[in-house]
Each structure stands twice: as structure tokens, then as C-alpha cells.
Amino acid sequence: MRAFAALLVAEFKHFFRERMALFWMFLFPIFFMLLFGFVFGGDSEDQVSLRLGIVAEGAGPAAEELVRGLSRIPLVSEVHVGALEEELSALRGRKRDGVLVVPVGFWERLRAGEKVRFVLYYDASRTTTYQVLVSVIQEFLARSEEALTGRPRSFELAPEPVQVRSFRPIDYMVPGILAMTLMQLGLFGVAGTLVARREQKILRRFWAAPLRRSVLAGALISHRLAVSLIQAALILLVAVAAFDVALVGNYALMAGVVLLGALAFVSLGYLIASFARSVEGSTALLQIINFPMMFLSGIFWPIEWMPGFLRPVVYVLPLTYLGDALRQVMVGASPFVPLWLDIAVLGGWTAVAASLSVRFFRWE
Amino acid sequence: MEMEKVVSVEGLVKRYGDTTAVDGISFVVGRGEIFGLLGPNGAGKTTTVECIEGLRVPDAGRIEVLGEVPSPTNYALKARLGIQLQGTAFLSRLTVEETLRLFAALYPRHRPIPELLGLAALGEKRRAQVGKLSGGQRQRLAVALALVNDPELLVLDEPTTGLDPQARRALWDLILSLKGEGRTVLLTTHYMEEAEELCDRVLILDHGRIVALGSPEALIAEHFRETPIEVVLGDAGADLSGLPGVERVVRDKEGTIVLYSAAPVETIQALSALSHRGEIGLRDLRLRRVSLEDVYLLLTGRRIRE
Ligand SMILES: Nc1ncnc2c1ncn2[C@@H]1O[C@H](COP(=O)(O)OP(=O)(O)OP(=O)(O)O)[C@@H](O)[C@H]1O
Ligand SMILES: [Mg+2]
Numbered sequence: 187m188r189a190f191a192a193l194l195v196a197e198f199k200h201f202f203r204e205r206m207a208l209f210w211m212f213l214f215p216i217f218f219m220l221l222f223g224f225v226f227g228g229d230s231e232d233q234v235s236l237r238l239g240i241v242a243e244g245a246g247p248a249a250e251e252l253v254r255g256l257s258r259i260p261l262v263s264e265v266h267v268g269a270l271e272e273e274l275s276a277l278r279g280r281k282r283d284g285v286l287v288v289p290v291g292f293w294e295r296l297r298a299g300e301k302v303r304f305v306l307y308y309d310a311s312r313t314t315t316y317q318v319l320v321s322v323i324q325e326f327l328a329r330s331e332e333a334l335t336g337r338p339r340s341f342e343l344a345p346e347p348v349q350v351r352s353f354r355p356i357d358y359m360v361p362g363i364l365a366m367t368l369m370q371l372g373l374f375g376v377a378g379t380l381v382a383r384r385e386q387k388i389l390r391r392f393w394a395a396p397l398r399r400s401v402l403a404g405a406l407i408s409h410r411l412a413v414s415l416i417q418a419a420l421i422l423l424v425a426v427a428a429f430d431v432a433l434v435g436n437y438a439l440m441a442g443v444v445l446l447g448a449l450a451f452v453s454l455g456y457l458i459a460s461f462a463r464s465v466e467g468s469t470a471l472l473q474i475i476n477f478p479m480m481f482l483s484g485i486f487w488p489i490e491w492m493p494g495f496l497r498p499v500v501y502v503l504p505l506t507y508l509g510d511a512l513r514q515v516m517v518g519a520s521p522f523v524p525l526w527l528d529i530a531v532l533g534g535w536t537a538v539a540a541s542l543s544v545r546f547f548r549w550e
Numbered sequence: 551m552e553m554e555k556v557v558s559v560e561g562l563v564k565r566y567g568d569t570t571a572v573d574g575i576s577f578v579v580g581r582g583e584i585f586g587l588l589g590p591n592g593a594g595k596t597t598t599v600e601c602i603e604g605l606r607v608p609d610a611g612r613i614e615v616l617g618e619v620p621s622p623t624n625y626a627l628k629a630r631l632g633i634q635l636q637g638t639a640f641l642s643r644l645t646v647e648e649t650l651r652l653f654a655a656l657y658p659r660h661r662p663i664p665e666l667l668g669l670a671a672l673g674e675k676r677r678a679q680v681g682k683l684s685g686g687q688r689q690r691l692a693v694a695l696a697l698v699n700d701p702e703l704l705v706l707d708e709p710t711t712g713l714d715p716q717a718r719r720a721l722w723d724l725i726l727s728l729k730g731e732g733r734t735v736l737l738t739t740h741y742m743e744e745a746e747e748l749c750d751r752v753l754i755l756d757h758g759r760i761v762a763l764g765s766p767e768a769l770i771a772e773h774f775r776e777t778p779i780e781v782v783l784g785d786a787g788a789d790l791s792g793l794p795g796v797e798r799v800v801r802d803k804e805g806t807i808v809l810y811s812a813a814p815v816e817t818i819q820a821l822s823a824l825s826h827r828g829e830i831g832l833r834d835l836r837l838r839r840v841s842l843e844d845v846y847l848l849l850t851g852r853r854i855r856e
Binding site for chain 1: 635648
């Protein structure tokens with residue numbers, strides 16, 4: 187345990203002092219994302235006009251008054267009245283910015299001082315729009331009620347997120363960039379490091395100490411997993427801050443998928459290090475694996491865009507499944523395959539690569 | 551010889567594909583001894599010590615170290631050995647002190663870090679990153695790491711290679727003081743004066759076989775009753791083996807001819823007569839004491855003429 191802790195600390199110090207590696211591993215994906223985001227940012231959110239859908243079935247003439255009032259708000263550019271299903275699908279298709287459901291008999295109930303609940307559906311992926319939307323509706327309802335009863339408000343606004351399935355390119359990209367980063371951290375960060383350390387006989391000196399190989403391997407793996415988590419957090423932070431990418435997943439699940447993905451590629455890194463004899467050999471091997479993964483796994487563009495003859499390749503690449511899983515748990519993208527299958531494939535890759543490395547890894 | 555065996559090697563064989571690096575060697579190292587392995591490049595020194603350390607697995611033969619059989623997974627034995635490998639590196643971004651602390655944590659017990667820094671004369675460099683040390687400083691760190699676990703047996707593979715004369719002296723003193731504490735040291739070296747100065751016994755290896763084993767004095771006495779006379783000639787071709795008193799002629803790699811003479815006075819007179827008559831171009835002539843160097847040259851030098 188003492189040895190493990192000392193090795194882990196040493197890995198961290200060594201890693202954070204390696205400026206070039208730090209740049210390529212840590213900051214490059216972020217620059218890449220920023221660049222991509224600014225070039226292909228897609229629909230910007232600084233539009234301050236709201237397109238509203240109103241569902242007011244059975245709400246009577248008072249609802250019409252409400253609609254007229256809403257249309258007069260300068261920030262509101264369009265008001266559509268329709269059935270709930272219709273309006274929600276318009277919201278999903280990005281034709282609405284919010285859908286307000288006006289309850290039956292709201293007018294009478296407000297006048298009687300009863301609590302009235304207005305449900306407001308919004309696009310969960312667009313936080314800026316959401317904030318404007320809520321404050322506009324809140325304000326409008328408060329004013330309407332005050333004009334009606336002169337009392338403090340008894341309406342209640344209940345925002346409901348709706349998972350909007352149409353993505354801006356950046357929403358699609360962020361999980362992809364994270365997946366790519368996790369892959370490279372595993373491939374280059376583990377295979378490259380191990381082969382170099384083997385060649386320089388750094389591993390050999392560790393091995394001359396009474397140190398179990400599993401402890402040495404475990405410390406490096408733990409370090410890379412921790413770095414993966416830090417890296418993921420950093421990418422997500424920048425994605426949210428710069429592009430307002432809405433994270434809809436649950437964070438524990440997200441961390442779980444990040445860890446599983448990191449583990450899969452760390453294992454693959456060990457596997458490559460098992461077969462590469464020299465630093466040059468491993469670099470070539472890594473690139474042979476890196477490039478097809480980057481371009482054929484659908485992390486930069488949807489898999490549907492790829493020609494049919496490439497599909498079989500797409501289906502075997504582990505990055506395909508990591509990218510898909512991350513898109514699902516991070517931004518709620520529609521699945522390429524179900525999440526459990528992504529997890530099963532990644533787990534399978536990890537198990538196969540790990541057991542082959544245990545069998546074939548050479549320390550010298 | 552009455553001694554407690556710390557290392558015993560019997561019929562050790564190690565092959566790499568077609569090359570037989572070590573070809574059936576046997577020797578023992580007693581407690582408190584400084585034992586030197588000598589031999590030209592590729593003789594099998596590193597292979598031998600790494601088998602003793604349990605880093606390589608022999609193809610044949612038996613090794614016992616401190617009463618145990620070394621193997622890659624004999625951790626208890628590894629904990630008792632102080633190992634310095636030939637040409638190892640360490641994590642380049644850790645400082646000297648961090649590296650010592652890291653290795654200290656890998657062993658069940660360790661010497662105090664400041665003491666190790668002092669022994670290796672790296673006190674000033676303790677905060678320097680390992681990647682920024684000079685070659686000699688890195689070598690001293692490697693030796694300090696061999697001492698980190700306060701070992702009973704030190705196995706040092708070319709510990710003084712790359713050291714300046716002062717650092718080499720300091721390391722000799724350190725090794726002698728370790729012997730004074732009753733520790734055993736097994737080392738390899740290319741420096742004959744180092745072996746003569748330090749080692750109680752030396753083993754000379756060539757092509758994986760033992761060509762000599764014994765104390766430096768005994769080896770010298772065994773192989774030489776003659777006095778070496780070194781001559782440098784302007785013209786390389788002359789045959790000097792017929793001169794009076796000359797028993798053996800050895801030409802070393804730099805072209806110096808060493809005449810081993812049983813009658814040095816007569817030999818020198820004959821040489822100067824030849825030179826006087828212009829039959830040889832005598833550039834330099836030196837008479838010296840026999841040393842381990844001569845034994846080594848005799849036993850491993852390529853061109854030996856009788
Ligand atoms: N890992 C290896 N694979 C293949 N051959 C090896 C390996 N290690 C050593 N050899 C070969 O075995 C022989 C002995 O090598 P070894 O390293 O033991 O020599 P050495 O006496 O330590 O030489 P030096 O003085 O140069 O350090 C050499 O011919 C070398 O090429
Ligand atoms: Mg060697």
C-alpha cells in the first residue's frame with residue numbers, strides 16, 4: 187500500500203511536470219474543441235426572441251386574453267396555440283423555445299385564491315434561452331395575476347425540461363472530443379510511456395526492487411484513470427462555459443462511462459506495449475490504431491454519414507461505443523446502439539485486452 | 551577456504567537465441583568480501599549479475615544468494631539486495647530526493663534520505679530533476695539507490711563508469727567502508743586499478759567462461775614471474791620475441807608492445823642495441839611493476855604470441 191501510494195504520487199508529479207505531454211494531452215483537446223465550437227458553433231443562443239407554444243385546451247376565453255398578452259411582449263416573436271403533443275414535437279424540432287400549458291379554469295381559480303400550476307416545457311440543452319424564457323413568463327404571469335386580483339401571486343410556474351433531439355454540431359462534438367481524448371490518453375499515455383520506460387530500463391530498476399508488478403501496473407493505471415476523470419471534468423467545464431452545452435445525464439453515470447472508456451483504452455495501451463518492441467515501433471502502431479478510430483468511429487460526424495462498406499469497421503472499433511455511450515449519457519443524444527450494449531462492448535474490449543496484456547506484457 | 555557463502559553460482563548457463571552469454575561458470579562469494587567480475591564488453595558480466603539478482607532466469611545451473619534461490623518473484627530476497635543496474639534511468643521529472651523517497655517506499659526498511667544524499671555527495675542536487683543531472687551525478691544516484699534499503703549484499707554493475715577521478719575515489723572509500731560494516735559487495739568493472747585496489751578476489755570472464763579466479767596478488771603471482779617492459783615502436787612489424795629474457799610478447803589495442811622478460815636488464819640492453827643499429831625505431835620504453843592489467847591483457851587480449 188505504501189509502495190502503491192508512493193508510485194501514484196510519483197506518477198502525478200512526473201506527469202504534471204512534463205510540459206509538452208501536458209499540453210498535448212490536456213490542453214490540446216480543449217483548444218480543438220474551442221476552435222471547432224467557434225467555427226461550427228451552429229445556432230447561436232444570443233437570439234433573444236422567443237417562440238412560444240401555448241396549450242390551452244378547455245381554458246376558455248381567458249386563455250385567449252393570455253395569448254394576446256404574451257404576443258405583446260417584445261421578446262416574444264411567435265405564439266402558437268395547439269395541442270400538447272403537437273407543440274412538444276415542435277419544441278423537439280427546435281421550432282419552439284418553450285411550451286406553456288394553461289390549466290383548465292385557471293382564471294376562476296386564481297380569482298378564488300387557489301394555487302394554480304402552469305407547466306412550462308423547455309429545451310434542456312439551451313440554458314441561456316431557458317433563463318430568459320422563465321423570467322419572461324414568470325414576469326408576465328405575475329403581472330397578469332396582479333392586474334386581475336391585486337393579490338400576491340398564487341400561480342406557480344413549473345418548468346419541465348424536454349430532451350431536444352436535434353443537436354447543434356458542438357453538442358455532438360463535445361462527447362466525441364472527450365472520447366478521443368480518453369482514447370489517446372490510453373494509447374499514447376500508456377503504451378508510449380511503457381515502451382519508453384522499458385527501453386530506458388526504468389521498469390527494470392523498479393522490478394529489481396521487491397515490488398509486485400501488479401502494484402506497479404496498478405499505480406500507472408490508477409493514475410491514468412484519475413487523469414481521465416480530471417480531463418473529462420475540464421472538457422465538460424469548458425464545453426458548458428463556452429458553448430452552453432447542456433449536460434442532461436446523471437453525473438455518476440457519466441463518470442462511470444468515462445472510467446470504463448479510460449479503462450478500455452488503458453488496457454489497449456498495455457496490449458500495444460506488449461507487442462511493440464521499440465519506441466519507434468510503438469509510435470507507428472499507435473498511429474495505425476489512432477487514425478481509423480478517430481475518423482471511422484463517428485466521434486466527429488454521425489455514423490449514418492459513413493458509406494456502407496465502412497460499416498463493419500465502424501462496428502468493431504471500441505471508440506464507436508465509447509463515443510455513443512458518452513453522447514447518450516452527456517447530452518442525451520439518440521443512441522446508435524442501446525447504452526447497455528455500449529457498456530458491454532467496452533467491458534468486453536477491456537477484458538480481452540487486459541487478459542492478453544497480462545499474458546504477453548514484457549517488462550524488458 | 552573457511553567462509554560463509556553469500557553467493558554461490560554453480561554451472562550457470564544463459565543463452566539469448568544463438569548467443570551463449572554465460573557458459574557454465576561457478577564461483578562463490580563469501581560474507582564480507584568485495585568480489586569483482588572483470589572482462590571485456592560482452593563477456594557476460596551483466597548477464598551473470600542479473601541472474602544473481604533474480605532479474606534473469608538461468609537456462610541451466612544453480613544460484614543461491616543469502617540462502618535463497620533468486621527469481622523474479624522472490625521479493626523477500628530482493629528486499630535484502632542493493633542493486634545498481636548498468637545503464638538504468640529513473641523518472642526524469644522527479645527530483646533526486648523524490649526518487650530516493652520513492653524507492654525508500656518500495657522496501658520494507660530504508661536508510662535515512664539525508665544520509666544517502668550525503669553518501670552520494672548529492673546534497674546540493676537534491677532538488678534537481680533527475681533528467682537534468684550530469685551522467686556522473688546520475689550514476690551516483692544509482693549507487694545511492696543501491697544503498698537505500700540498507701542491504702546485506704550489494705550488486706553493483708560498473709558503479710564507477712562515468713565518474714571523475716575524485717568521485718571514483720569517493721566511491722571506493724564508500725565501498726571499503728561498507729565492507730568494514732560486514733557487508734558483501736559484488737561488482738563489475740573495466741578498471742583494473744579499481745579491481746586491484748578494491749577487490750579481495752576477482753573473476754575474469756571472457757566469452758561467458760571463467761579465464762581466471764583469485765585474489766589480484768595470487769593471479770599476478772600465478773601468471774607472471776616476468777617484468778613487463780612496454781615499448782612503442784615507430785615501425786610496427788619487428789619481431790621482438792627472440793630477444794634475451796623475453797618469455798611472452800603481447801600487443802595491446804593501442805599498439806604498445808609489452809615484453810614480459812625474465813631478465814629485464816639483458817632485454818633492455820638488447821633493445822637499445824637494436825635501436826642503436828637502426829633496426830627498430832624505438833620511440834618509448836617503460837619498465838613497470840606487474841599489475842592485474844597484465845593478467846587481464848594476457849588472458850583476454852586478442853593477439854598473444856608466445
Ligand atoms: N537481452 C539480450 N538479448 C540478447 N542478447 C543479449 C541480451 N543481453 C545481453 N546479450 C548478449 O549477451 C552477451 C553478454 O552480454 P552482457 O551484457 O552480459 O555483457 P557484459 O559483460 O556486461 O558487457 P559490458 O562490459 O559491455 O557491459 C553479449 O554478447 C550480448 O550481446
Ligand atoms: Mg555489462
